[in-house]
Amino acid sequence: GAVVSQHPSWVICKSGTSVKIECRSLDFQATTMFWYRQFPKKSLMLMATSNEGSKATYEQGVEKDKFLINHASLTLSTLTVTSAHPEDSSFYICSANGDPNYGYTFGSGTRLTVV
Amino acid sequence: DAKTTQPNSMESNEEEPVHLPCNHSTISGTDYIHWYRQLPSQGPEYVIHGLTSNVNNRMASLAIAEDRKSSTLILHRATLRDAAVYYCILRSNAGGTSYGKLTFGQGTILTVHP
Numbered sequence: 175g176a177v178v179s180q181h182p183s184w185v186i187c188k189s190g191t192s193v194k195i196e197c198r199s200l201d202f203q204a205t206t207m208f209w210y211r212q213f214p215k216k217s218l219m220l221m222a223t224s225n226e227g228s229k230a231t232y233e234q235g236v237e238k239d240k241f242l243i244n245h246a247s248l249t250l251s252t253l254t255v256t257s258a259h260p261e262d263s264s265f266y267i268c269s270a271n272g273d274p275n276y277g278y279t280f281g282s283g284t285r286l287t288v289v
Numbered sequence: 290d291a292k293t294t295q296p297n298s299m300e301s302n303e304e305e306p307v308h309l310p311c312n313h314s315t316i317s318g319t320d321y322i323h324w325y326r327q328l329p330s331q332g333p334e335y336v337i338h339g340l341t342s343n344v345n346n347r348m349a350s351l352a353i354a355e356d357r358k359s360s361t362l363i364l365h366r367a368t369l370r371d372a373a374v375y376y377c378i379l380r381s382n383a384g385g386t387s388y389g390k391l392t393f394g395q396g397t398i399l400t401v402h403p
Contacts (some may be wrong), residue, residue, distance in 0.1 A: 178332075180332070208390060208391070212378075216332070217376070217394060217395050217396060218327075218393040218394060219393070220390055220391070225388055231383070238393070265330070267333070269332070269333075276324075276335065276336075277323055277325065277338050278323075278335060280325075280332035280333045280334070280335075281332050282331060282332050283330070283331060283332045
């Protein structure tokens with residue numbers, strides 16, 4: 175089945191630094207990928223839709239200059255959290271649709287802790 | 290986006306069937322009903338989806354009301370590994386796109402007792 179690999183699974187960074195999270199579709203091509211953020215005991219919140227070869231579409235309230243998304247190939251989308259602060263600490267999850275006849279496949283998530 | 294309503298939590302005993310309800314009274318004709326589940330500290334996992342007819346797969350069954358305003362996810366024999374948060378989500382297929390975004394609600398926390 176469709177597999178989405180997300181890396182790293184966890185990262186700790188200092189306040190003010192930037193962190194890049196990768197999302198790869200391993201056995202299919204994904205023209206569209208989605209990035210979510212999840213705080214403890216809360217549901218997933220869609221941040222943006224990543225489109226291969228074009229600009230990402232951000233959800234209302236999500237700062238595009240802070241959360242940089244690059245989807246340069248059909249198998250890789252990256253999310254860069256720039257100038258990270260403790261309030262950016264969260265669980266970040268990506269997803270893609272490998273087969274329209276089935277559901278979406280999600281990465282295993284990245285736990286970001288900003289200290 | 291059309292919204293879904295689910296109970297906050299449900300409990301079941303191991304090896305018993307579980308019926309997880311979902312209301313979606315504002316569903317449109319192009320909305321697919323998707324179900325996902327999420328274990329702690331993991332990304333969500335696809336369970337099942339359907340449009341109008343009931344659906345079965347190796348994980349579960351999906352029963353869709355005739356008016357499509359509600360649906361029920363059925364786990365035929367719950368196991369401890371089925372303990373998770375279950376999300377019922379409507380995915381729009383408007384315009385024929387197969388990549389409509391998923392908007393998650395709060396989901397139902399399923400507890401399975403041994």
